[in-house]
Amino acid sequence: MEVNEYLDVFIEESKEHIQSLNDHLLELEKNPENIEIVNEIFRSAHTLKGMSATMGYQDLADLTHNMENVLDAVRNHKLTLNADIVDIIFNAVDALESMIIDIIDGGEGKNDVTALINKLNAIGNGKQSPSNASSQSESSTSESGNIQAELDQFELTVLQQSKEKGFKNYQVTVQLQESCLLKAARVYMIFEIFEQIGEVIKSTPTVTELEDENFEFDFTVILVTQDTTDAVEQKVMKVSEIEKVTVTELDIEQNIGEGEVESQSDSEEENDVAEETNGEKTKSKQQITSKTIRVNIDRLDALMNLFEELVTDRGRLEQIADTLGNTDLQETVERVTRISGDLQNIILNMRMVPIDQVFNRFPRMVRQLTKELNKNVDLQIVGAETELDRTVIDEIGDPLVHLIRNALDHGIETPEVRKANGKNEKGTLKLSAYHSGNHVFIEISDDGAGINRDKIINKAVSKGLTTKEQANSFTDQQAYQLIMESGFSTADKISDISGRGVGLDVVKNTIESLGGSISIDSTLHEGSTFLIKLPLTLSIISVMLTEVQEETYAIPLSSIIETAIVHKKEIMSAHNKQVIDFRGKVVPLVSLKQVFNVPGEEREEDYYSIVIIRQGDKMSGLIVDSFIGQQEVVLKSLGNYLTDIFAISGATILGDGQISLIVDTNALIK
Structure with a gap:
């Protein structure tokens, strides 16, 4: 088998299982008596073992195999958990994580886990056989064997009526091969066969759990059919990656006492309802599909880059429409602006994690x-x-x-x-x-x-x-x-x-x-x-465009409190710096012309245009020549050669093709 094509899937699923192991172990430490948590940990370890063995990562498979032995002893009440055992299992999870990180970095996932395996073996006290695959199969099968005891009165009545009409009631246990990668797909194919030859009355685990692959490698169903046991077995075995199929006939008489069977007409009606219900279950099972897909982040980055170009062109279109004053063009541009705004929200939400x-x-x-x-x-x-x-x-x-x-x-x-x-x-x-x-x-x-x-x-x-x-x-x-x-x-x-x-x-x-x-x-x-x-995002930001001499500077709106027009007479001096009284607070003034050494003659005006900015509890007033207006712009890096430019965090391309520098307000406040 060519495993490279499955490597990305293996890595992603392994990371999820490692996180699940950590989360459930923390829960188990608080509630050591909760066997359901132990079962969850066991399932994650078992799945990780099967995936690792299939991909050829033997150290991973060996360590998870020995973790299973300990967990199986705990859930079968052969071993009592204590702090030392939990610590060792945590150490094993750490080792698993380090091996997966090695695989992500291009390694082979190898690690000397002999000491950990010996500790796990010592904890297990040899109570479980070396071949965990077979013991797991037996454990699961014995658990599945209780499916008949789980039947409720309604299901028992349905099975009784089926038998009276000449149908046969079977308990069918299907065990998949541990190398099976797409368990849900195999389950779907098996249920297709069941539907062709009869009706499934009950499934353990449930259909939803089977679809979510929330099971190990075997499951059991109660099947009503007219086929023989051999025919059922042969038809199911035609599906690939199946280890074995066990078909046994159910004895319903033991489960239903006298006086519990309802009248024939009522039973037939209930049977119809049961068939309808099971039909709906089957139908819903066929219709349920995954509503999420994994997308390579590079594709999302490429999509964002293309949209950023669209934002730049949108600004250019808006400027042309305003200049020409053509009504049809302005209406079209407004519609494009609305649609691109919706598109922007969708793309940004796709990048949200x-x-x-x-x-x-x-x-x-x-x-x-x-x-x-x-x-x-x-x-x-x-x-x-x-x-x-x-x-x-x-x-x-x-x-x-x-x-x-x-x-x-x-x-x-x-x-x-x-x-x-x-x-x-x-x-x-x-x-x-x-x-x-x-x-x-x-x-x-x-x-x-x-x-x-x-x-x-x-x-x-x-x-x-x-x-x-x-x-x-x-x-x-x-x-x-x-x-x-x-x-x-x-x-x-x-x-x-x-x-x-x-x-x-x-x-x-x-x-x-x-x-x-x-x-x-x-x-x-x-x-x-x-x-x-x-x-929320770093790529597209809202800014206030300002003018200093002939140059345009963009100030992020997230840093701006408000803008103001201040008369020169209102400007005071403190510690050799210009300040103003802004709502009872002394706010220092910073001239962007001086900070960025903008060439040009100083304008002789009686009023200053000021942008009040804030970071934490600190404020400053940026002196500019005039305000242009608010706009959404694409934040672009200045590149490696211009990384140390003071008070500039990036640049953007405006609608008319000009470059506007984006001011780093944090640096100016400092």
């Missing part, structure tokens, strides 16, 4: 860190379904890791300290995400020790980051921002987790490079909150 893809790695990380730090922490996740552009999702993971590690190490105290301070011994770390306007907010909060303002200021003064006089005038939020300066750390000792002064400055730089901002709020001895504000 639930932030759960980032959040789902944190429960496992928090578990590991709390063990290392000897702390007891309850992680709460809210709003994991909140969606962000894929580009932002790719970048935001590492900053969140830094913030969570920081909260666990510096924020939440040890159980002994919390108890001494009258707090619950278990700390709370809350991670939440939500939409607001065109932004997504991510909040990391804890109920720990909070931030000590005096300690931060003393450290900042000693490092020369600020003076004592300046620090005394800082608000609490301004003082807290000092912890995000490069090399700043208040840790009393260096650990593997934090304390080297590396991390929070990287967090701030990364978030600001995404067009976002981060603010900090804290109360000493009560806790801290880090609030991250991010744009």
Whole structure:
């Protein structure tokens, strides 16, 4: 078999199974008696083993095989779970993940897992046979053998009436080969045969679970037919990738006592209803198809690039229509604008990814860190379904890791300290995400020790980051921002987790490079909150176009509070800088002409056109010559040669073909 064509599918499904294993193991640790969770873990491990063996990744298959042995002993009540066993299974999942990462990087997925396998074997105590495939088959078959006991009264009545009419009632167990890749397709073909020769009364697992491939390699049905057992077996075996078919006749008399069988007319009516119902089930089974497809991200990027060109041409069309003043042309352009706007929303939504893809790695990380730090922490996740552009999702993971590690190490105290301070011994770390306007907010909060303002200021003064006089005038939020300066750390000792002064400055730089901002709020001895504000998307943004001399500059609307016309007499001076009084606050002014050295004579006018911008609690007023208006533009990178241009985040092509630079407001406020 040529496995290369299945490699992408294998990688994607393996990542999903690894995440499922981690999630369910965390649940199992909280509820060790819940056998249903053990079954879920077993199914993921079993599926991963079959996929790995088929693809030729033997180390993966061997490790999952031994994990199965332990899990099977647990679910059959031959083994009692404890913290040590869960830790070893977690270690096995880590090893599986590292092998899959190796495969993603082009490797062969090899790893020395001998020690882990020996530990798993020792836990299993040899209670399960070496051939897990056969034992699994027996286990599944024995479970499937209970299908007759699960029949309800209605189904039993239907089977009784079928027998009286000369039909035969069979229990059919079908076992697929473990090398079978498309189990759902095989199930569909088998059910097609069942429908041709008779009627399926019950299925274990259910039809929905079979369609979702939420089963191992065997399933059982109750079949009503006129064919013999050999005929049924031969017809089903014609489908490829089937290991074996077991057909046994049911004895319905044992299940129905006297007086339970209803009158002939009623039974016939119910039989008709049953046939109708099963017909509908079959019909719905045939109609259910996957409503999602996996699309290579490169294709979405190409689609976005093409649409960005369309946005540029749309701006050009709008400008031409305004210039010519032709009514028909203007109406057509308005329609094109509406349609392209709808198309833009669809394309942007296609690129949206639930932030759960980032959040789902944190429960496992928090578990590991709390063990290392000897702390007891309850992680709460809210709003994991909140969606962000894929580009932002790719970048935001590492900053969140830094913030969570920081909260666990510096924020939440040890159980002994919390108890001494009258707090619950278990700390709370809350991670939440939500939409607001065109932004997504991510909040990391804890109920720990909070931030000590005096300690931060003393450290900042000693490092020369600020003076004592300046620090005394800082608000609490301004003082807290000092912890995000490069090399700043208040840790009393260096650990593997934090304390080297590396991390929070990287967090701030990364978030600001995404067009976002981060603010900090804290109360000493009560806790801290880090609030991250991010744009929904980075490719198409709304801007205010402004003119400085003969040049056009675009200022992102997300940073603008409002625009104003200010008389020169209203401009004051403070610390040798021009400032204005804006709603009771002193706002410094920045001239874009001076910042960007725009050539041309200074205009002699009595009024300034000012754009008020804000980042966090800081504000500035940008002086421009005139306002052009709002417009949606495509953000383009300046390329590798122009990466260090001060206060410029990119450029865009306007409708008339001119290039407009996009102002980095964060840099100007600094």
